[in-house]
Amino acid sequence: MTMINAAPRDDFRLSMLIYDTRYRAITIQLFVLALVLAAIWWLGSNLQANLEAKGRPLSFEFLWSRAGYDIGQTFIPYTSDSTHFRAMLVGLLNTLVLALFGCLFATIIGVIVGVLRLSKNWLVALLTSIYVEIFRNIPLLLWILVIFVPLYEMTPAPNAFKVTDEMIASGTEPAASMILGGTVAVTNRGTYIPGFLFDRGFEAGWMTTLAIFLVIAGSLAVHLTLNARARRVQEATGVRPTTWWKSLIVLFAPLVLVLWALGFHLDIPQPPTRFNFEGGVVVQNPFVAMLIALSLYTGAFIAEIVRAGIQSVSRGQTEAAFALGLRPNRTMNLVILPQALRVIIPPLISQFLNLTKNTSLGIAASYADLRGTLGGVTLNQTGREVEAMLLMMLIYLSISLIISSLMNVYNRSVQLKER
Numbered sequence: 001m002t003m004i005n006a007a008p009r010d011d012f013r014l015s016m017l018i019y020d021t022r023y024r025a026i027t028i029q030l031f032v033l034a035l036v037l038a039a040i041w042w043l044g045s046n047l048q049a050n051l052e053a054k055g056r057p058l059s060f061e062f063l064w065s066r067a068g069y070d071i072g073q074t075f076i077p078y079t080s081d082s083t084h085f086r087a088m089l090v091g092l093l094n095t096l097v098l099a100l101f102g103c104l105f106a107t108i109i110g111v112i113v114g115v116l117r118l119s120k121n122w123l124v125a126l127l128t129s130i131y132v133e134i135f136r137n138i139p140l141l142l143w144i145l146v147i148f149v150p151l152y153e154m155t156p157a158p159n160a161f162k163v164t165d166e167m168i169a170s171g172t173e174p175a176a177s178m179i180l181g182g183t184v185a186v187t188n189r190g191t192y193i194p195g196f197l198f199d200r201g202f203e204a205g206w207m208t209t210l211a212i213f214l215v216i217a218g219s220l221a222v223h224l225t226l227n228a229r230a231r232r233v234q235e236a237t238g239v240r241p242t243t244w245w246k247s248l249i250v251l252f253a254p255l256v257l258v259l260w261a262l263g264f265h266l267d268i269p270q271p272p273t274r275f276n277f278e279g280g281v282v283v284q285n286p287f288v289a290m291l292i293a294l295s296l297y298t299g300a301f302i303a304e305i306v307r308a309g310i311q312s313v314s315r316g317q318t319e320a321a322f323a324l325g326l327r328p329n330r331t332m333n334l335v336i337l338p339q340a341l342r343v344i345i346p347p348l349i350s351q352f353l354n355l356t357k358n359t360s361l362g363i364a365a366s367y368a369d370l371r372g373t374l375g376g377v378t379l380n381q382t383g384r385e386v387e388a389m390l391l392m393m394l395i396y397l398s399i400s401l402i403i404s405s406l407m408n409v410y411n412r413s414v415q416l417k418e419r
Contacts (some may be wrong), residue, residue, distance in 0.1 A: 072368060098294070226250065
C-alpha cells in the first residue's frame, strides 16, 4: 500500500500577498501607505513647481536673517539684532509657558467647580452653574478682549505708586498702593511681582534652574516610591504605614537646603522714585489677560467633564464608603475621583490640546506667541507665507502629539487592570 504525503508547501509565492489571510492585511496597509506618500509627494512637487514659477522657491534661509523687531516678554535673551529663528524660539517658549500654566490653572478651576456643581447647597450649585454656562457659551476671543482692555484702561500707571521724600514728610499716601503685603503691583504696563535672586548661584542662570528642577524631580520620585511601598504593605498586611512625615521631609527638606546653599531670596519690586518700579519681575498684561481668559474658559469645560465623570460612578460606591465610616471628603478623594479618572482623562486630553492651540489667539491681546512672531511679524517682513505656515503647522502638531502621548501614558496607568 502506497502512502501519499500531501503536506502543504511552505515556500512563499507572490499570490499569497493577496489570497493568503496571513499577508493580505499587510499588503493592503502597505498599498494605502504608498498611496498616501505618493499624494504627499505630488502635492509637495506641485507646490515647489508653482513657487519656482513665481520666482519664490521654497527656502528657509530667512530664518537666519536679522529679525529687526522687539518682543515685549521673553524667557531667553533676545534683541532686535537677533535672527528670525531666535524670534521663533522666543514665540515658541511664550506659547509653551502660557499653555503650561493655562492647563494647570484650568485643571484646578475645573476640578473645584465640577465638584461644587454637585453640592447639595443650592446657592453654590447655582453660582457654579452660572459660571459654567456663561463661559462655555461666549467665544474665547471675546473673553480675551473683555479681560485685556480693562487691564490697560482701568489700572493705574507706575508713577501712581511713586513715593517721594516730600510725600513721606507730609504723610501723603500715593495715588495707588501695592497689594499682598506690598509685594505685587498691578499697573497698565504689567503686573510687578517678586523675583528670585541667588547670591551663590552658578554663573550660567540655566544651571541654577536645572539644579533646582533636578532636586524637585528627585524629591517627587522618592515621595512616589514611599507611597508605592506603603501601598504594597497595606495590601499585604491590611495596615498602612505612617508616611506623611517622611513625605514632608523628602518633599521640602532637600529643596530648602538647596535654596539656602544657593543664597536664595526674594527681589521685592520697589515703588518708583521717578518713572518705573525697581527690582522684581514684570509680567506683561497680554500674558496676564491670556492666562486668565484661557484658564476660566477651559476650566468651564473641564468642570463639566469632572461632573460627568463623578456622576458616572455608581451611587452604591458612595453609600458603601459611608457605611465603612468614611467622611464625604475622604470618600470623594479615595473612592469617587480615582474611579472617575478613567472617564475624565480622555476628554481632558482634548481640552488640553484645545487650550494649547487657542494660545494662537494671543495676537488679539498683542501677546508675542508663536503665531505673533513666526506667523505675524516674521511672515510680514519676509513674505515667506508658505514656509512660515508650514513651520507653525509642524510645531503645533508636534506639541499636540507630545501632550497626547504623555496624557495617554497617564490614562493607561489609571485604567482598570483586567485579570
